[in-house]
Amino acid sequence: MADRMERFDVTIIGGGPAGLYAAFYGGLRDMSVKLIEAGSELGGRLRSYADKTVWDVGGVPPIRCARLIEQMIRQARTFEPTIVLGQRIAELERREDGTMTVVSASGERHHTRALILALGHGVPQPRRLEIEGAQRYEAANLHYAATADPGRLRGKTVLLSCCGSGNVSAVRIEELAALAARVVVVRGRADLQPSDRSRPTPSVEYRAPFVVERLHGDGNRIEAVTIARVDGEGDFAGERERMEVDEVLVDHGTRSEYGPIVRWGLEKTSWNFDADERLATRLPGVFVAGDAANYPSKLHLIAGAISDAAIAVNSAKRYLDPTAPKSAPMSTSSAKFADRNKALGL
Known part of the structure; x- marks a missing residue:
């Protein structure tokens, strides 16, 4: 150099x-x-x-x-x-x-x-999704909010993971809803809601208290995710749901x-x-x-x-x-x- x-x-x-x-x-x-x-x-x-x-x-x-x-x-x-x-x-x-x-x-x-x-x-640095094998998808359809290209999310089914102690603003969710066909917001605590939330958005669904438990894909792209309900201590509480997604967006803060x-x-x-x-x-x-x-x-x-x-x-x-x-x-x-x-x- x-x-x-x-x-x-x-x-x-x-x-x-x-x-x-x-x-x-x-x-x-x-x-x-x-x-x-x-x-x-x-x-x-x-x-x-x-x-x-x-x-x-x-x-x-x-x-x-x-x-x-x-x-x-x-x-x-x-x-x-x-x-x-x-x-x-x-x-x-x-x-x-x-x-x-x-x-x-x-x-x-x-x-x-x-x-x-x-x-x-x-x-x-973004707080990364702490799931085994997650890093392999970062070049494809696993994105971090601070660096995500909005164009990649347009017209897609997007899962937004905002688990943890942070709170995602209503403005960010509304901007995402305007781009994506469907947005599923996964939150690790039931009492965390979008700050300054002004109105419900039909294309946005909330799953709380849930966290992303597993990514399903071929090693190149994520095809589906499994989310799991957690209790107040953050431990798995039994209920699980698998859903197909096009893109996964992680906003766990920095x-x-x-x-x-x-x-x-x-x-x-x-x-x-x-x-x-x-x-x-x-x-x-x-x-x-x-x-x-x-x-x-x-x-x-x-x-x-x-x-x-x-x-x-x-x-x-x-x-x-x-x-x-x-x-x-x-x-x-x-x-x-x-x-x-x-x-x-x-």
């Missing part, structure tokens, strides 16, 4: 709110910046509720999250950072001169003087994971990384921001992620140059924005 020999002042891993603001603020601090995102698009966890309205970002009126993502990406690109998509970072190497190389799972190498981990909750990064030697809680008041980790030159950061006064809001990003960048700048100012000048008095303000007519 290619070895990206250019060395950046700071490399940011993660393209959510903390990573995006760190990319902007790093440019404001005259640093060369690279941002690496594991997914195919920027926005991080905000993408999971892109259609929701956000009220709690300081100075920003209520805004659709999708629109907020667009604005944060535009801001992040202000000083033209290098942005790399679709690479999940796996390894960290430290060179004799103190600089670092981060290596992606696909072998790409990125050289940097400082590193900011803006990993959020990690890379989201779980996020940091992958090989947890083996770098960082101090870690059950789900994020310990940092001091400068957002420095125990590894020299490695800082953390956003939901991935754990420190006593941590604020798990978008506003908190933005604050973290600025602190982490300032700490990285001072790590590289202890004589540097503690922070960037205010944008109202920064010469960096003079020409930009004129172009905007401000």
